[in-house]
Amino acid sequence: MAPKRLVRASKYIARVLRHDPDRAGLRLDPQGWASVAALLAGLGRANVRLSRAELDEVVAGNDKKRFEFSADRTRIRARQGHSVAVDLGLAPAVPPEVLYHGTVGRFLPAITVEGLRPMNRHDVHLSPDTETATRVGARRGGPVVLAVAAGRMHRDGHGFRVTGNGVWLVAAVPPEYLSGTPGTGPG
Numbered sequence: 001m002a003p004k005r006l007v008r009a010s011k012y013i014a015r016v017l018r019h020d021p022d023r024a025g026l027r028l029d030p031q032g033w034a035s036v037a038a039l040l041a042g043l044g045r046a047n048v049r050l051s052r053a054e055l056d057e058v059v060a061g062n063d064k065k066r067f068e069f070s071a072d073r074t075r076i077r078a079r080q081g082h083s084v085a086v087d088l089g090l091a092p093a094v095p096p097e098v099l100y101h102g103t104v105g106r107f108l109p110a111i112t113v114e115g116l117r118p119m120n121r122h123d124v125h126l127s128p129d130t131e132t133a134t135r136v137g138a139r140r141g142g143p144v145v146l147a148v149a150a151g152r153m154h155r156d157g158h159g160f161r162v163t164g165n166g167v168w169l170v171a172a173v174p175p176e177y178l179s180g181t182p183g184t185g186p187g
């Protein structure tokens with residue numbers, strides 16, 4: 001289990017690299033990369049003091065592999081989840097026939113009408129299995145897992161990409177591709 005301080009640092013880094021680079025005085029390049037030295041300096045200014053070795057530990061030990069280093073390890077970025085404009089350079093990929101989305105009951109009336117929208121992120125995030133989707137939904141309350149007819153969507157021309165840690169991204173999911181999964185929500 002990571003010490004509390006590293007968990008706190010990890011959350012701060014996620015916020016900076018995905019949503020708010022200004023907060024740490026950072027500039028992200030178009031692919032979302034920031035200088036490791038600048039990140040550590042920015043963290044220090046925000047009183048989240050971290051050594052390079054501890055940063056390595058945060059990146060390697062992160063439960064969902066949220067961050068990655070460049071090949072020369074001088075730059076770092078979030079693998080997904082941005083609200084700031086970045087081009088992660090992910091190639092289009094053919095999704096499995098079914099992907100899953102974990103949400104909560106209170107969003108279903110809107111989702112049923114509008115489908116899944118990226119909300120504050122750049123893409124809708126989909127999970128390859130119901131266990132992961134259940135965890136994603138449970139962040140907000142009693143989880144409801146929706147099945148997404150990803151194969152059919154792809155054949156209909158919707159572009160999918162997959163991140164290095166197995167999260168599937170798509171611009172939106174129209175309601176006709178959604179259905180409930182047994183036991184977690186409306187059928």
Ligand code: HQG
Pocket residue numbers: 064066081102103104107110111114115116117118119120121124125135136137140167
């Ligand atoms: C919902 C975490 C109303 C959607 C997780 C979700 C994931 C709608 C929320 C990753 C809607 C957006 C992404 C509509 C979608 N009307 N609500 N039309 N369409 N929603 O956090 O998928 O820890 O942006 O169901 O584990 O929950 O950050 O997306 O509940 O992998 O690495 O609007 O974030 O990863 O919430 O989570 P989010 P998400 P990290």
